[in-house]
Amino acid sequence: MNKPKCVKVIIVLVFCVSTLLCGCSTTKFGRNHEFDPAHIVFRAGALSDIHQNLNNADNNSFKMVYALMYLEKLSGGELDAVLVAGDLTDTATKDQVGQFKNNYLRCFQPEDVPLIYSMGNHDAKNETYETLKTYPEWFGPRFFQTDQEDSRIEEGNRHCVVNGIHILTIMPENYAVYGEVVMGEKTLSWLDATLAKITTEEPGKPVFVLTHAMPYDTCYGSDLKLGDTKGKLGWYSRDIVDVLSKYNQVITLSGHLHFPLNDERSIMQTDFTALGCGSVRFMAIENGNFEDMRSATVMNDCAAYSQGLYIEVDIYGNTRIVRVDFYNDGPIKEDWIIPAPKADGSHLKVYGKNRAENPAPVFNQGGSAYVNTDGTITVGFAAATDDDLIHDYSVFIYDKEGNELRRFNILADFYKYTDPAKMKDSYSINIGTFNPAAILIKVVARDSWGNECEQLIAF
Ligand SMILES: [Ca+2]
Known part of the structure; x- marks a missing residue:
């Protein structure tokens, strides 16, 4: 038996409205x-x-x-x-x-x-x-x-x-x-x-x-x-x-x-x-x-x-x-x-x-190096900042001619916190024994993408 036309229209309308309201399509x-x-x-x-x-x-x-x-x-x-x-x-x-x-x-x-x-x-x-x-x-x-x-x-x-x-x-x-x-x-x-x-x-x-x-x-x-x-x-x-x-x-x-x-x-x-x-x-x-x-x-x-x-x-x-x-x-x-x-x-x-392609880290507060009582040298520096986080640092020791004598890589503590703002604000490392007058010290900070900044550290 054929349904009257108006019933068909109502059925179609109800279907359309219910589909819209249901939102489950x-x-x-x-x-x-x-x-x-x-x-x-x-x-x-x-x-x-x-x-x-x-x-x-x-x-x-x-x-x-x-x-x-x-x-x-x-x-x-x-x-x-x-x-x-x-x-x-x-x-x-x-x-x-x-x-x-x-x-x-x-x-x-x-x-x-x-x-x-x-x-x-x-x-x-x-x-x-x-x-x-x-x-x-x-x-x-x-x-x-x-x-x-x-x-x-x-x-x-x-x-x-x-x-x-x-x-x-x-x-x-x-x-x-x-x-x-x-x-x-x-x-x-x-x-x-x-x-x-x-x-x-x-x-x-x-x-x-x-x-x-x-x-x-x-x-x-x-x-x-x-x-x-x-x-x-x-x-x-x-x-x-x-x-x-x-x-x-x-x-x-x-x-x-x-x-x-x-x-x-x-x-x-x-x-x-x-x-x-x-x-x-x-x-x-x-x-x-x-x-x-x-x-x-x-x-x-x-x-x-x-x-x-x-x-x-x-x-x-x-x-x-x-x-x-x-x-x-x-x-x-x-x-x-x-x-x-x-x-x-x-x-x-x-x-x-x-x-x-994002902003490179920035060093804001410098650092310093000092000779310990046992003759070894400690290098300390303030953490760099970044638009995201610092992934790692490197501390380079050069002679006065610029030849690299040692390199120390330091993994930053980014993996320890949900918010990079909680990362520690300074680092230090004992680099061993050098003649302070004969070396240059450079610190590099990197973000996850390899963007980096650097600074020289003085005694
Ligand atoms: Ca960055």
Whole structure:
């Protein structure tokens, strides 16, 4: 039976008005709109390098639970997922996975807050991939309910969907104790096909890709040289970059490095967006030949610090990233907001490499050098200031002809505070024994981007 025309009009009108009022149409994804905190569709924590072990080194069990509870608090009790970019455990034993699982269950039920993880080199025991089978067995099917039909859990390449947001995890074919991390053809062809399908069907939405090793030459640490650490461990994947570069909706979430999120290079946009997730268990840094370190890339106080990301996606597909310092109980500096993906890639213009062009640090208050009673010399100087933060200093000792006699590199304390204003206001270093009359002393301050200033220090 045909409905009278006026009834049809009323039905259409009611539909249009309800659609407008409801505001739940997925067609809003990709629209140009400022981030809308009143209409969030996805709230997730993104962590990496949780490194559970049973001897409680670095207080790792407590740190994991604390991070999960803190993320839940940030979400207002509405966390939708926890994303982990690898190294759930130290050595991938059943007991360590059990501890991870128990800690997770202390905070969430996986049916309510799904856990989506990629395998790190510690989970894979470097070259042994037996754990691709044992991890799912030990976690159990409750932990794999968001995996889609094209998920390859047994290969580590997973496609999960939570609240309409796609999350992929990928697995290298080697974790390269020597050489760089190689994703390999199997993973790359799966990733390419899966991203092609998702982005064709759902433009305007961010797509998260968890990869323990960072895509080469993107965010902070993704160019860490082989051989800068023990065992010549590979730190980045070069062969992943071409595939990711085809899909500007991609936001990678990576770990492996343990680098501080305080550094603005922890987000980098090229043909896609790359993010570091920091580390829950302990912090590390690039090899800058810094003084007073535990090892080339590990600070003495590395175990104190614990960091991660809290992520929100709004109805337009804008993504807000909060860097979280679990040690200091607070967000680090400003949030990052990645605009909703656009076909022309205009959303990739916010956090590019061109941010390196920024004001250089400035020394304002000078410094001094003095001879100690034991004949050694101490150089002291006031901290430099910057539009962002000072990453490190160098103290150069020259002879009167300008030949460099010694160089001391000092890592600044930027990673210790959520606000750079809290960084210490002076530094000093004992440079050993020199004839004060025969040397010149120069101090250089650098920001994260290598912009620098210098000053001479007099006795
Ligand atoms: Ca600067």
